Amino acid sequence: MASTSQPTPTEGVGEGAGHGDEEDQHAAEAAASSGQQLVMPEDGYEWKKYGQKFIKNIQRIRSYFRCRDKRCGAKKKVEWQPGDPSLRVVYEGAHQHGSPSSSSSCTGAGHDGAANRYELSAQYFGGPRTQ
DNA sequence: GCAGTTTGACCGGAA
DNA sequence: TTTCCGGTCAAACTG
Numbered sequence: 001m002a003s004t005s006q007p008t009p010t011e012g013v014g015e016g017a018g019h020g021d022e023e024d025q026h027a028a029e030a031a032a033s034s035g036q037q038l039v040m041p042e043d044g045y046e047w048k049k050y051g052q053k054f055i056k057n058i059q060r061i062r063s064y065f066r067c068r069d070k071r072c073g074a075k076k077k078v079e080w081q082p083g084d085p086s087l088r089v090v091y092e093g094a095h096q097h098g099s100p101s102s103s104s105s106c107t108g109a110g111h112d113g114a115a116n117r118y119e120l121s122a123q124y125f126g127g128p129r130t131q
Numbered sequence: 132g133c134a135g136t137t138t139g140a141c142c143g144g145a146a
Numbered sequence: 147t148t149t150c151c152g153g154t155c156a157a158a159c160t161g
Contacts (some may be wrong), residue, residue: 049136051154064153077153 047076055079060088 047065055062060079067074077090 052137053152055152057151062152066154 045074 046068048068049063049065051064053062053064054060058079060081063078065076065078067076073093075092077092079088079090080086
């Protein structure tokens with residue numbers, strides 16, 4: 001299940017994301033652990049990354065994502081620790097629209113939701129962006 | 132030429 | 147009142 005697009009109920013994403021202030025991505029951790037590569041877990045929605053910061057308070061890197069739908073105020077924060085494949089996803093707000101994956105059918109996710117596939121590890125562990 | 136992503140700087144709030 | 151941290155926006159670069 002490393003690259004599945006099956007949103008686990010634990011994610012609390014979608015309709016239930018309304019109160020998902022803090023959701024642990026155990027699935028992501030497992031996937032990341034097995035893959036050794038940090039890939040943002042898909043939740044059926046398309047996200048746009050608008051920022052990233054190292055939170056010294058928790059000694060972790062936090063990435064900020066917003067739903068690509070302007071009318072949707074859903075936000076997502078992904079935290080991970082350098083050297084540790086464990087990912088923590090925190091959802092804020094609820095989506096005011098249906099999941100795009102449903103409209104695009106199964107194939108829609110298309111590329112397995114390539115739009116949601118952010119290689120977080122590559123951003124820190126020296127991925128393709130090695131300048 | 133367009134879309135998306137990444138990095139840095141700035142602003143606001145809390146301690 | 148000052149300092150620090152968190153969060154967001156804009157500009158630039160790459161694919």
